[in-house]
Amino acid sequence: MRGRGDDATSQLLDALVHVSRTLGSDPRLVLHGGGNTSVKTTTADLTGAPQELLWIKGSGHDLAGIGPEGFAPLRLARLRALLPPTEITDLELANELRCASVDAGAPDPSVETLVHALVPHTCVLHSHADAILALTHSPDGRALVERLYGDRVVVVPYAQPGQALAAACQEAWQEQAHDGTEGIVVLDHGIFAFGDDPAQALERHTALLALADAHLAAAPALPEVPTPPAPAVDPVAVARLRSELCAVAGRPMVLTRSADEHVRRFLATPELVDATRHGLLTPDHVLWTKRLPLVGDDLAGYAAAYREYVDEHAARSGITVTPLDPAPRVVLDPALGMITAGRTAAEARATQAIYRHTMDTIAAATRLGGYRELSAEHVFDLEYWSLQQAKLHRSRPAGPLAGTVAVVTGAASGIGRAAAAALLDAGTSVVGWDLSPDVATTFDGPAWLGLQVDVTDPDAVRGALAAGVDAFGGLDILVVAAGIFPGAAHLDELEPSAWRRTMAVNVDSVAYLYGAAHPLLALAPRGGRVVVIASKNVPAPGPGAAAYSSSKAALTQLSRVAALEWAGDGIRVNMLHPDAVFDTGLWTPELLAARAEHYGMSVEEYKRRNMLHAEVTSADVGRLVVAMADDTFRCTTGAQVPIDGGNERVI
Known part of the structure; x- marks a missing residue:
């Protein structure tokens, strides 16, 4: 960053980063982008002339993980010129703060910048500490703060951040501050602690909060109330x-x-x-x-x-x-x-x-x-x-499906994983199910919940639906992607156990899932959506795949009935028929090579042996899942859409 300049400034910024992360790591002090910290430095500008800068946390940056790039360097003299008696509107203040920066690439500075500029100390640390808020919310909060801290802090009545808070702090500072002042307590807002360097500011912040914590610890306990058992929630x-x-x-x-x-x-x-x-x-x-x-x-x-x-x-x-x-x-x-x-x-x-x-x-x-x-x-x-x-x-969420919730079965790999990824990118919160424990870590972030689920176990299905509702509130989109391919076997070789297992996973489990999920889908705010990953084998079965082809045909027929029965509830049910999606766990390099050799083709030729000579990937299927879940298919239900690059037997 320009302006970081000499070693002394770099060291001071590094120290500020350290104490900022210390504050940010304690949720009793700051939460989700709250709080702000700063240091003042004297740094040579490009001409070599000295300039005083205030390095202030960028608006919205999280103190817990902030780095030097998260601070905006501003001309201190310009900031102090904006303090009263200067009168300035909110929009003018935002513009002036932006213009005071010496780095066009720096973040927007905190709206509490002027308070940091007002304080003469090198470092200022500000938090919304729970203990301070508890004191100031008590019946006589101001008097309690004054008794507890004496003249160690300046006490300021609440004022709106920005120009109003700076003016209130300036007035109180002129009346109450002295050489030994260690901080400012703003009622119903928080605490500013300061020092000659970040370490001293943190020491004072810690000491001031320790007094508040001790006072709270000594307060009478509330009457003991028996904790009721956890409610059984539908x-x-x-x-x-x-x-x-x-x-x-x-x-x-x-x-x-x-x-x-x-x-x-x-x-x-x-x-x-x-x-x-x-x-x-x-x-x-x-x-x-x-x-x-x-x-x-x-x-x-x-x-x-x-x-x-x-x-x-x-x-x-x-x-x-x-x-x-x-x-x-x-x-x-x-x-x-x-x-x-x-x-x-x-x-x-x-x-x-x-x-x-x-x-x-x-x-x-x-x-x-x-x-x-x-x-x-x-x-x-x-x-x-x-x-x-x-x-x-x-901060308005991006994506056509922002605010929606999906369940994706078979989400740890293959088409299910690609569908989950595409839905996450579209703004959906996704509950991924899979038999593999890897589903828990398939994706990361607050919008993902990965659950190990055996879809053939009705109790596990009910529990997973309930867990998803606890995590995200409901269900808008159901993507049925879990399935098995038992291996090639002609009818005279087909094992009854393989047939039954294929039907249990690919059809029976979905019939139960539909019954369990329907009440939730019927409550989807903008209508429920079901996307079924069927197969090209439904319209064009092949030899040696009786169990798989029959199960996918049964799944398709089951889903067509669901489309008929659920249309009155605003739930649309559509099906995809993929073929030759080779970037899934089913297709190993060895199997691909063997199949390509069987057809006298290279692997790349084999991947594109369709009418469009297109390689169909799981990501392509995932994008079509999103289209079926967003408004693209708003007026469509019961559709069966191939995604196979074109197949003469299907067409």
Whole structure:
């Protein structure tokens, strides 16, 4: 990065990276891109003239894994010129921060940059520490912070990040700061600790939080409440909630359900559940959790209340806003547990993590005398802040299937794996099933859940469907790709056991799966979709493949019946007939060579022995699976589509 310059600057940045990762590794301090850190340096510019720079964390970067490239170098003098009495709008501030950078390739700087610029110390570390939020949410939070820290910190009332927070911090700094000041506590927001270098800033941050932790540890315990047993939850109930929530949101959403002991104990404590009606910990969380959770199942009432909240505060502010969707992002229901929603699986999990810390902090503040309500005005102002809206727009999920959930059988290899990969690329959250344990690690990331499943075991199928609903909330897309080819055998050589095994895997298991999956597919927010990997052997069987050809023909007929029976539920069922897909585990190099030799061809010629002379790959099949699952096939059900490069026997 330009401007990193001399060794002293490099060493200081490396030290900043180290302490930033230390903060970022502790979820009690920052979560999912929260918090920010900075150092100030004097570095020669291209002309050799000295310039003071503020290196500040880039907006949205995660402290847990940040590197030097995650910091934006800004001209410190320009930043300080933007402090009061200079008046500046939010959009002007965003532009000025961008223009203050000395590196055009650097990330956009944090919106709290001006607070870092205000503080004279070399290093500033900012976190949304749970313990600090618990103190400030107690009934007399400011007085408690002042008693606990004395004059070690400057105490600032909550103000919106950006120019307003910088102005509030500047005013409080001028009134309260002195040579020994170690930090700033912003009520309902977090803590800024600083020092002459990153190590000292981290030491002070740790020491200040230790005082808060000790105070919380000494507070009276809450009355013991027996933890109820885990509820028996019907996956269809969760899928129905998802369907209704998506209707309110106006888009497909991913839901994640939790009902562990931590959640059950919280939901069994009426005082804590009631405290959730007082709002979130800090307005910074509003884009993840909204202002309030839904307690119970009255989605219509929640949506109406959200619309009233928007109308009331838009009128107060005298602004015109485009309301965000009124669907909750957190649902607390003793019958289901805690359910969190997001546009993607990553968002749903982030919301879950944030709300778990919210529950802990609500409990901590309650032990200090009660959980004080957060101002709805502050929350609205941040939720509809132009810079927050821009961030929300930038993070809009990509892909035609964003927010949808799929189950793919046979997902650890071959066509099933390719279908899963294509769906993931299209924005789908995918539950992959396979007999191989490798399915657990076939893909990585929050949108993937790999389960070892024997599709011929009805109990395993029901359990896997339930696990997928717990992970992602429902089922929109079912891709039937699991299957076996028992090996070539003419009818007079066919073993009954091979016949039965082929039928059990390729047909019987799917008949059961259809029955188990139908109630979930019928609740898909935009209609269920089934894509069946059949075979060219259905329209054009070959000798020696009686069991395989018959099983795929039976699977096709079964799926045609499903298309007839399920159309009224908005579920479409379509079939693919691949042929000569050679990049699967079935085709070893030795087998390919032998078959090519049998036909007097090279391996490459054999791969393309179709009318179009095209090599059909599993990725080609995967792309067609996505087309059948997205709106391309919106008006089609019961179709049988070959993907074989053209076959005279089929045509």
